[in-house]
Amino acid sequence: MIKAVIFDIDNTLYSYDNAHARAFPELLLYAKEELGIPEDEFREEYSREFAAVRAMLGEAAALHNRLIRIQRILEKRGLPLTPHVLRMNELYWNILISAMEPSPHAEETVRALKKAGIRIGSGTDMTARIQFQKLERLGILDAFDFLVSSEEAGADKPAPEMFALCAEKAGVLPEECLFVGDSRKKDVLGALNAGMHAAWYCPEGEKAGKTEAPIPKEVTEGRAYMIRDLSEILRLIRE
Numbered sequence: 581m582i583k584a585v586i587f588d589i590d591n592t593l594y595s596y597d598n599a600h601a602r603a604f605p606e607l608l609l610y611a612k613e614e615l616g617i618p619e620d621e622f623r624e625e626y627s628r629e630f631a632a633v634r635a636m637l638g639e640a641a642a643l644h645n646r647l648i649r650i651q652r653i654l655e656k657r658g659l660p661l662t663p664h665v666l667r668m669n670e671l672y673w674n675i676l677i678s679a680m681e682p683s684p685h686a687e688e689t690v691r692a693l694k695k696a697g698i699r700i701g702s703g704t705d706m707t708a709r710i711q712f713q714k715l716e717r718l719g720i721l722d723a724f725d726f727l728v729s730s731e732e733a734g735a736d737k738p739a740p741e742m743f744a745l746c747a748e749k750a751g752v753l754p755e756e757c758l759f760v761g762d763s764r765k766k767d768v769l770g771a772l773n774a775g776m777h778a779a780w781y782c783p784e785g786e787k788a789g790k791t792e793a794p795i796p797k798e799v800t801e802g803r804a805y806m807i808r809d810l811s812e813i814l815r816l817i818r819e
């Protein structure tokens with residue numbers, strides 16, 4: 581019996597891809613207009629610094645901290661850090677958060693689960709503060725009993741620490757948890773390996789051009805499901 585539902589946030593409760601597509605061009609524009617960095621160069625350096633932080637730290641929350649990438653670009657170019665680093669970081673996140681649109685039926689599903697007495701949590705790769713802001717922006721933060729960020733767990737999904745801490749905070753056994761997320765590798769495989777049930781959120785269906793490998797049958801043992809709409813979770817927990 582499922583007693584807790586734990587949600588990934590990005591590309592699950594809202595479309596990160598769409599919101600990022602609104603915010604990133606504004607960052608490129610700032611870099612060009614205020615710092616004279618051509619767009620293609622900034623884009624390339626931003627990717628390079630992302631890779632450099634990953635090479636240093638592995639899969640950890642700092643990897644998602646845009647401020648560190650921006651800071652490193654400016655440092656290497658010998659550009660003034662103030663006021664630009666803080667301004668650019670805030671510019672990106674302010675636009676992204678204001679551009680967030682909830683996934684279909686996100687709020688009503690969370691509220692229906694809550695009403696049914698299900699514990700509600702989030703297990704999410706990112707620094708905690710931004711993820712709290714996102715849930716607040718989606719208008720559902722009040723329904724959440726707990727949040728585990730990779731900043732708190734010390735490692736990104738699919739690290740077992742993340743899932744263990746989710747189950748601990750939920751106050752139930754791992755097999756009583758359903759983890760919902762858009763990544764087969766991070767969310768589904770991570771949850772299954774931790775002994776949880778997992779719902780792969782794939783609104784466009786299985787042939788949606790996802791590049792991740794499918795989960796081997798022997799790992800799922802009937803604990804993995806594919807959903808195209810978040811409201812399907814209500815049916816899953818009844819079954």
Ligand SMILES: [Mg+2]
Binds near residue numbers: 588592762763
């Ligand atoms: Mg995600």
